[in-house]
Amino acid sequence: xxxxxxxxxxxxxxxxxxxxxxxxxxxxxxxxxxxxxxxxxxxxxxxxxxxxxxxxxxxxxxxxxxxxxxxxxxxxxxxxxxxxxxxxxxxxxxxxxxxxxxxxxxxxxxxx
Amino acid sequence: xxxxxxxxxxxxxxxxxxxxxxxxxxxxxxxxxxxxxxxxxxxxxxxxxxxxxxxxxxxxxxxxxxxxxxxxxxxxxxxxxxxxxxxxxxxxxxxxxxxxxxxxxxxxxx
Numbered sequence: 499x500x501x502x503x504x505x506x507x508x509x510x511x512x513x514x515x516x517x518x519x520x521x522x523x524x525x526x527x528x529x530x531x532x533x534x535x536x537x538x539x540x541x542x543x544x545x546x547x548x549x550x551x552x553x554x555x556x557x558x559x560x561x562x563x564x565x566x567x568x569x570x571x572x573x574x575x576x577x578x579x580x581x582x583x584x585x586x587x588x589x590x591x592x593x594x595x596x597x598x599x600x601x602x603x604x605x606x607x608x609x610x
Numbered sequence: 611x612x613x614x615x616x617x618x619x620x621x622x623x624x625x626x627x628x629x630x631x632x633x634x635x636x637x638x639x640x641x642x643x644x645x646x647x648x649x650x651x652x653x654x655x656x657x658x659x660x661x662x663x664x665x666x667x668x669x670x671x672x673x674x675x676x677x678x679x680x681x682x683x684x685x686x687x688x689x690x691x692x693x694x695x696x697x698x699x700x701x702x703x704x705x706x707x708x709x710x711x712x713x714x715x716x717x718x719x720x
């Protein structure tokens with residue numbers, strides 16, 4: 499089974515803090531994704547990566563950056579957290595040539 | 611552009627009732643279609659998939675058939691259980707793009 503893990507299930511940070519969300523997958527997938535999920539808005543793609551050190555902006559990249567130094571790990575960085583970044587963050591991975599994405603359990607981030 | 615539209619919720623059913631959650635899509639070419647399920651406090655889990663027209667995906671008693679003529683992929687289950695209470699997402703994949711519906715919340719009452 500594909501296993502995608504995220505570093506924290508719940509996180510509380512203060513406005514202006516730098517926040518790191520970590521995601522690790524154990525199936526050697528080339529592609530990794532970060533989404534945020536908000537009520538009534540569904541899932542929105544923040545960034546994705548199709549290879550080590552490669553990244554592409556998704557639909558809502560503003561206020562976020564990412565890092566992919568190793569194939570199995572994809573980090574989402576909030577440079578200066580703001581209250582409107584309070585959300586559920588979901589990481590996913592996908593093997594090239596296959597269509598389905600596999601998701602981690604999510605990190606519920608609250609910025610106060 | 612490509613998109614997925616699924617029925618608004620919430621949906622409340624009694625145990626053993628029949629479930630249908632409608633999903634239609636807009637896409638050129640031949641996308642792959644998915645249903646994901648999200649239990650409270652959890653991430654999304656792949657429930658079933660279909661990669662070409664007339665394919666039927668099935669898992670855990672849920673089924674959905676890829677209908678190209680009606681651009682639909684409706685989720686069905688003959689007899690729901692309390693444990694099926696969750697949010698269900700229809701999704702479309704084409705190339706490197708993945709599109710989700712907004713989710714349909716299902717509550718099954720005993």
